[in-house]
Amino acid sequence: MRLDAKIPAGPLPQKWDRHRFELKLVNPANKRKYDIIVVGTGLAGASASASLAELGYNVKTFCIQDSPRRAHSIAAQGGINAAKNYPNDGDSIWRLFYDTVKGGDFRAREANVYRLAQVSNWIIDQCVAQGVPFAREYGGLLANRSFGGAQLSRTFYARGQTGQQLLLGAYSALMRQVASGKVRMFPRREMLDLVVINGQARGIVARNLVSGEIERHEGHAVVLCTGGYGNVYYLSTNAKACNVTATFRAYKRGACFGNPCFTQIHPTCIPVHGTYQSKLTLMSESLRNDGRVWVPKTPGDQRKPSQIPEAERDYFLERKYPSFGNLVPRDVASRNAKEQCDQGKGVGDTGLAVFLDFSDAIKRDGRAVIEKKYGNLFQMYEKITGEDPYATPMMIYPAVHYTMGGLWVDYNLMSTIDGLYVLGEANFSDHGANRLGASALMQGLADGYFVIPYTIGGYLAGSHFAEVKNDHSAFTDSVKEVQERVTKLLAVRGRRTVDDFHRQLGLVMWDHCGMARTNEGLTTARARIQELRAEFWQNVRVPGTGRDFNQSLEKAGRVADFMEFAELLILDALARQESCGGHFNDAYQTEENEARRDDANFCHAAAWEFTGEGKDPVLHKEPLVFENVHLTQRSYK
Amino acid sequence: MSKTIHLTLKIWRQNGPGDKGRFETHPAKNISTDMSFLEMLDVVNEQLTLEDKEPIAFEHDCREGICGTCGTMVNGRAHGQLKGTTLCQLHMRHFADGDTLVIEPFRARAYPVIKDLVVDRSALDRVIQAGGYISVNTGNAPEANTLPVPQDRAERAMDAAACIGCGACVASCPNASAMLFVSAKVSQLALLPHGRPEAARRALSMVRAMDACGFGNCSNHRECEKTCPKEISIVNIARLNREYFKAAFISQEN
Ligand SMILES: Cc1cc2nc3c(=O)[nH]c(=O)nc-3n(C[C@H](O)[C@H](O)[C@H](O)COP(=O)(O)OP(=O)(O)OC[C@H]3O[C@@H](n4cnc5c(N)ncnc54)[C@H](O)[C@@H]3O)c2cc1C
Numbered sequence: 001m002r003l004d005a006k007i008p009a010g011p012l013p014q015k016w017d018r019h020r021f022e023l024k025l026v027n028p029a030n031k032r033k034y035d036i037i038v039v040g041t042g043l044a045g046a047s048a049s050a051s052l053a054e055l056g057y058n059v060k061t062f063c064i065q066d067s068p069r070r071a072h073s074i075a076a077q078g079g080i081n082a083a084k085n086y087p088n089d090g091d092s093i094w095r096l097f098y099d100t101v102k103g104g105d106f107r108a109r110e111a112n113v114y115r116l117a118q119v120s121n122w123i124i125d126q127c128v129a130q131g132v133p134f135a136r137e138y139g140g141l142l143a144n145r146s147f148g149g150a151q152l153s154r155t156f157y158a159r160g161q162t163g164q165q166l167l168l169g170a171y172s173a174l175m176r177q178v179a180s181g182k183v184r185m186f187p188r189r190e191m192l193d194l195v196v197i198n199g200q201a202r203g204i205v206a207r208n209l210v211s212g213e214i215e216r217h218e219g220h221a222v223v224l225c226t227g228g229y230g231n232v233y234y235l236s237t238n239a240k241a242c243n244v245t246a247t248f249r250a251y252k253r254g255a256c257f258g259n260p261c262f263t264q265i266h267p268t269c270i271p272v273h274g275t276y277q278s279k280l281t282l283m284s285e286s287l288r289n290d291g292r293v294w295v296p297k298t299p300g301d302q303r304k305p306s307q308i309p310e311a312e313r314d315y316f317l318e319r320k321y322p323s324f325g326n327l328v329p330r331d332v333a334s335r336n337a338k339e340q341c342d343q344g345k346g347v348g349d350t351g352l353a354v355f356l357d358f359s360d361a362i363k364r365d366g367r368a369v370i371e372k373k374y375g376n377l378f379q380m381y382e383k384i385t386g387e388d389p390y391a392t393p394m395m396i397y398p399a400v401h402y403t404m405g406g407l408w409v410d411y412n413l414m415s416t417i418d419g420l421y422v423l424g425e426a427n428f429s430d431h432g433a434n435r436l437g438a439s440a441l442m443q444g445l446a447d448g449y450f451v452i453p454y455t456i457g458g459y460l461a462g463s464h465f466a467e468v469k470n471d472h473s474a475f476t477d478s479v480k481e482v483q484e485r486v487t488k489l490l491a492v493r494g495r496r497t498v499d500d501f502h503r504q505l506g507l508v509m510w511d512h513c514g515m516a517r518t519n520e521g522l523t524t525a526r527a528r529i530q531e532l533r534a535e536f537w538q539n540v541r542v543p544g545t546g547r548d549f550n551q552s553l554e555k556a557g558r559v560a561d562f563m564e565f566a567e568l569l570i571l572d573a574l575a576r577q578e579s580c581g582g583h584f585n586d587a588y589q590t591e592e593n594e595a596r597r598d599d600a601n602f603c604h605a606a607a608w609e610f611t612g613e614g615k616d617p618v619l620h621k622e623p624l625v626f627e628n629v630h631l632t633q634r635s636y637k
Numbered sequence: 638m639s640k641t642i643h644l645t646l647k648i649w650r651q652n653g654p655g656d657k658g659r660f661e662t663h664p665a666k667n668i669s670t671d672m673s674f675l676e677m678l679d680v681v682n683e684q685l686t687l688e689d690k691e692p693i694a695f696e697h698d699c700r701e702g703i704c705g706t707c708g709t710m711v712n713g714r715a716h717g718q719l720k721g722t723t724l725c726q727l728h729m730r731h732f733a734d735g736d737t738l739v740i741e742p743f744r745a746r747a748y749p750v751i752k753d754l755v756v757d758r759s760a761l762d763r764v765i766q767a768g769g770y771i772s773v774n775t776g777n778a779p780e781a782n783t784l785p786v787p788q789d790r791a792e793r794a795m796d797a798a799a800c801i802g803c804g805a806c807v808a809s810c811p812n813a814s815a816m817l818f819v820s821a822k823v824s825q826l827a828l829l830p831h832g833r834p835e836a837a838r839r840a841l842s843m844v845r846a847m848d849a850c851g852f853g854n855c856s857n858h859r860e861c862e863k864t865c866p867k868e869i870s871i872v873n874i875a876r877l878n879r880e881y882f883k884a885a886f887i888s889q890e891n
Pocket residue numbers: 039040041042043044045062063064065068070071072073074075076077078079080162163189190191192225226227228237238239242243245246282284401402423424425426437438439440441442444
């Protein structure tokens with residue numbers, strides 16, 4: 001297999017224009033002859049479905065939840081970036097591009113990132129026109145705030161509920177198309193296989209989560225917008241239904257998986273407090289605008305924060321990174337918190353937490369201002385911990401949050417399977433080895449509103465399609481495989497629950513493939529995962545039947561895929577013998593404990609090809625060519 | 638400080654829309670007060686699974702109060718007794734050792750039961766399809782700062798937009814009306830200049846869709862506002878009524 005990123009020729013700022021001009025067009029009357037399947041209704045899927053339907057394509061859209069409005073994007077808190085430069089503080093498309101490439105530790109494709117920065121401003125225009133109630137200044141114009149990894153304010157926000165508001169905007173556009181008949185919506189469906197015919201993605205097989213029926217859906221192209229795989233760690237800030245199944249099934253049908261080891265651990269989450277815990281809650285990065293991170297200077301200091309005098313506190317981010325301070329990128333902030341806790345300076349019952357303190361900000365701006373900015377986050381914190389963050393500092397600790405890796409895609413967002421597109425967090429495209437805050441929302445909407453509507457047309461207009469009905473043998477075979485797997489899961493009837501296995505898998509991943517990785521740890525983890533997977537198929541207990549609403553069965557299928565996928569993630573981490581962004585191998589660090597890249601040997605995107613059950617996948621490398629930015633050691637000092 | 642409590646759960650079990658349904662009693666032992674309500678149900682479900690019984694079906698996803706997926710009645714209150722809280726945000730420290738909790742699905746004519754505590758709320762999507770949007774295609778938008786929005790108006794629009802579509806307002810209303818939900822969307826869009834051109838049509842058609850979906854009328858019981866986890870105000874209902882009557886009046890004139 002040869003990876004072809006299909007990056008258009010020409011100078012960076014003109015690539016996208018030129019490419020749009022060169023793409024073939026589908027004439028308006030012909031668009032209705034094409035059926036497009038969109039899986040997922042987060043920012044990427046909802047925006048893609050609506051935009052494609054507006055153009056005239058027939059769209060079939062699928063999601064797991066009972067309503068498309070509930071996709072995980074709804075939970076995003078802090079904001080969305082754009083290069084509007086409203087604050088007049090020196091922003092530009094070029095700077096947003098540069099910050100994103102640098103923040104990703106130079107492991108993303110220049111052309112894609114530049115395009116992302118280019119379309120970022122249209123996204124804000126579109127969302128405002130949909131009625132997204134972004135925060136505004138007194139004069140009625142849009143307000144901005146800062147986020148990690150940037151020294152200026154380019155983040156648009158709607159209180160701490162930006163994802164909710166953006167998703168509801170995209171969802172309302174989607175509902176409008178459902179009403180017009182151009183989108184057929186299939187909620188409570190889980191895609192369990194991709195159907196490839198003559199090398200083209202031509203449909204999906206999905207389980208109806210209410211009736212248990214295995215359904216077939218055919219189309220001319222399939223667009224996966226199924227989100228990230230952070231839940232391979234069990235505990236994460238992701239919603240419970242987030243999974244790798246759709247992308248992993250596509251991988252097994254020939255789509256290469258890109259950079260699976262690039263996972264992001266977010267520095268500010270509510271710490272773990274018990275073994276029963278089912279998920280972790282993020283406290284938005286925007287809090288680092290006003291909150292100061294600190295630990296006691298002396299290891300083992302058990303005093304209450306109010307009793308620790310100023311002189312005995314270490315504001316370690318401000319000390320180590322004077323120019324970015326508390327706003328260093330996530331990977332840097334997380335690793336530093338871990339380092340402090342490893343030195344015994346962690347706080348709270350478990351010693352696995354640091355303080356995030358708002359007392360200075362409250363003193364400076366008054367409680368009302370802080371309440372207006374972060375009220376709902378403070379409330380959320382109080383509900384979970386029973387403590388009042390206005391009165392006492394928050395305690396936070398890093399948690400798994402986002403996955404930069406995903407299916408490999410070219411400049412058109414097409415995977416290594418013709419006609420299979422991948423958008424949003426599900427692809428690997430724009431964030432390299434570390435994503436900057438407020439850039440995932442931007443990317444999801446860029447992909448869905450402003451990239452796929454153009455690139456899919458080029459493919460449809462330029463391809464020949466054999467007539468395919470859903471009784472084609474490829475569908476029949478796939479349905480049979482899916483059904484057999486369901487039967488097999490139910491038939492084990494062992495003694496351990498699905499969650500029990502998932503939790504154990506998560507611990508192995510967190511301990512050995514989390515914030516810091518070693519070759520020995522990764523090797524151990526691989527062996528453990530293999531053992532655990534073998535035990536799963538011998539000893540898992542999935543109650544109920546496959547013929548009705550069965551949440552245990554849903555979970556079991558997802559965990560079974562995580563068990564296989566986890567090994568791929570580990571393999572990728574082992575293959576990348578350098579540190580970069582969120583992938584930190586202890587053996588490769590600078591004297592100041594920062595990630596040390598090896599550009600001579602690893603300046604590439606890894607794309608893994610499935611070669612059969614029980615066989616090791618094959619690694620392909622897409623060299624990353626930087627013609628416009630100079631590769632440097634990232635510095636946030 | 639966390640401690641451990643023991644509870645008795647009276648839980649509604651129903652195999653599907655055709656089944657009559659019944660209450661079942663299950664103990665919930667050794668529950669840490671730091672757990673969330675849903676984590677408590679997880680613990681009970683793990684136990685049931687190991688005892689070869691079917692776990693209790695209940696819905697959830699984000700578990701942080703934003704997706705609107707969770708929600709059951711707890712002792713007669715939608716999302717439980719705590720103000721401004723979704724079920725997933727309700728923590729067990731608000732219950733006492735020895736408590737008995739009656740847990741039922743949201744009940745309304747427009748919400749058929751799927752299984753146990755899971756109901757079908759797709760009617761809420763159908764109401765949005767009737768007009769809960771601004772008709773702007775991708776690419777049509779003018780520059781974002783073209784229309785300024787006074788800050789307090791933007792804030793009020795955001796207050797209304799905070800609705801998570803959980804449907805608890807319907808479950809707590811004696812008439813099973815969806816007025817609070819509808820009014821939140823109508824208000825959000827009516828408060829913003831971008832939404833004004835369609836305000837009249839939107840109000841009329843969403844209210845019609847609400848009726849068609851089998852939701853009841855609003856007769857000012859205000860239960861919705863009390864249980865709404867996002868504390869959506871009934872001021873929005875007044876605004877919806879104003880938009881509705883204005884619209885009805887205009888459409889008569891035409
Ligand atoms: C707590 C939290 C806060 C965040 N805050 C921010 C922020 O402030 N700014 C920012 O830029 N980013 C933020 N992020 C990241 C960002 O929210 C996500 O990366 C982004 O929303 C992902 O969008 P998506 O459309 O790719 O996927 P998702 O929103 O995850 O949607 C996935 C969709 O796919 C469907 N699906 C999945 N698998 C299947 C299947 N097998 N069959 C059928 N359907 C399937 C789901 O039902 C869902 O509809 C945050 C993330 C978290 C967890």
